[in-house]
Amino acid sequence: MDRLGPTDIRDHVGPDVEVIDVGKHPGHHPVPQEEINDLLVARARDGKRVVRLKGGDPFVFGRGGEEIAACLAAGIPVDVVPGISSAIAVPQAAGIPVTHRGVAGAVHIVNGPSEVTEATLAALRDDSVTTVILMGVGALPRIVSDALHAGVPADRPVAIVERGHHRDQRTTRSTLGTVVLDAGRAGVRNPAVIVVGDVARAGLLQPEHQLAGDTVL
Amino acid sequence: MDRLGPTDIRDHVGPDVEVIDVGKHPGHHPVPQEEINDLLVARARDGKRVVRLKGGDPFVFGRGGEEIAACLAAGIPVDVVPGISSAIAVPQAAGIPVTHRGVAGAVHIVNGPSEVTEATLAALRDDSVTTVILMGVGALPRIVSDALHAGVPADRPVAIVERGHHRDQRTTRSTLGTVVLDAGRAGVRNPAVIVVGDVARAGLLQPEHQLAGDTVL
Numbered sequence A, B: 001m002d003r004l005g006p007t008d009i010r011d012h013v014g015p016d017v018e019v020i021d022v023g024k025h026p027g028h029h030p031v032p033q034e035e036i037n038d039l040l041v042a043r044a045r046d047g048k049r050v051v052r053l054k055g056g057d058p059f060v061f062g063r064g065g066e067e068i069a070a071c072l073a074a075g076i077p078v079d080v081v082p083g084i085s086s087a088i089a090v091p092q093a094a095g096i097p098v099t100h101r102g103v104a105g106a107v108h109i110v111n112g113p114s115e116v117t118e119a120t121l122a123a124l125r126d127d128s129v130t131t132v133i134l135m136g137v138g139a140l141p142r143i144v145s146d147a148l149h150a151g152v153p154a155d156r157p158v159a160i161v162e163r164g165h166h167r168d169q170r171t172t173r174s175t176l177g178t179v180v181l182d183a184g185r186a187g188v189r190n191p192a193v194i195v196v197g198d199v200a201r202a203g204l205l206q207p208e209h210q211l212a213g214d215t216v217l
Helices: A006-010 A033-045 A064-073 A086-093 A118-125 A140-149 A179-186 B006-010 B033-045 B064-073 B086-093 B118-125 B140-149 B179-186
Strands: A106-111 A129-134 A157-162 A170-175 A192-196 B106-111 B129-134 B157-162 B170-175 B192-196
Touching (some): A086 A129, A086 A157, A106 B118, A118 A129, A118 A140, A140 A179, A157 A179, B033 B064, B086 B106, B086 B192, B118 B140, B140 B179, B170 B179
Antiparallel strands (some): A129 A192, B129 B192, B157 B192
């Protein structure tokens, strides 16, 4: 399924519903966050019931907390419906369980543009931890360089899943030592989820074949 | 909503559908995992379309990977529908965003019964990381002791959310130094999700009031 735009959403709501597209894409935020917060508050104050529809989960790098805080500060009650986070669902679509008994007993989720912290290096170093990097294609060379310098083994498996759950989903398998080269060769682009850890190696769930296609494993 | 039992599921499926309750609860697994795997394969080989319904997300400590591997090894194709992981959705129900701009830039998810690894200690030590502990009530004293010995500050905020998204949801707020005592006093029990980090302090989203009730913040 492709991202729902305002035109598609119109098919699911009545003609009296106002639809405002604040259309965030990686690196392209036409409406600043402050303005989104203000819009939510303004429409609620006009007596409207406001639905803020987001991709993924609003609390996993979704800035949902900020929007809620803005509403609560204005005295507007908020109800939150959890979402499916790409950090878990996109690896899953490529046949990668973020935890797997005997392989990965913890998951560390970070966003690519942030600095690589000591905690993230510790996660990357531990082969029983799955590290999931969101919005990480641009930052990949820096993250890999920091990890290798911090002593993370170059043969640590890496998988990059582009356009998860879309028809043209693609998984690039590599290792920490070669992933920058491999990603460049494959022309990997956002939106993509990067998985580092033993669960990312090919054939974890199906020893003999590469897992194929969409969500059908 | 309470957990769907086989009786409730009957309301949603036709009379010709076989419903098998493998009813896992914390510390109570009436049907061993191996047997669940075998059941899935056996029924599929009988030509049935098998739905394995789980709480939470099948790939976040849900042993979904093992069930898929068993099916694929038997030549049975598998389709996976992502779920809402309690690691993210239960803190959310208590008004705790696992990431929050300027407060928490990474999430580390572990299960309580596992040993506390160096990577988990590094996550606990970093005040920009949210650590989420699933199935952790029994292991809490050991985890807290390990964390304090490893130099994690005693004033690190901790929240324990019991029975997330149920009508009798309850949140106990504390700090690493006093949480064992506070949890004992409150009679905290599984199912519960434990959140350690600055996002767990009361009033993050709403400075003046304790957040109240269920998912309505």
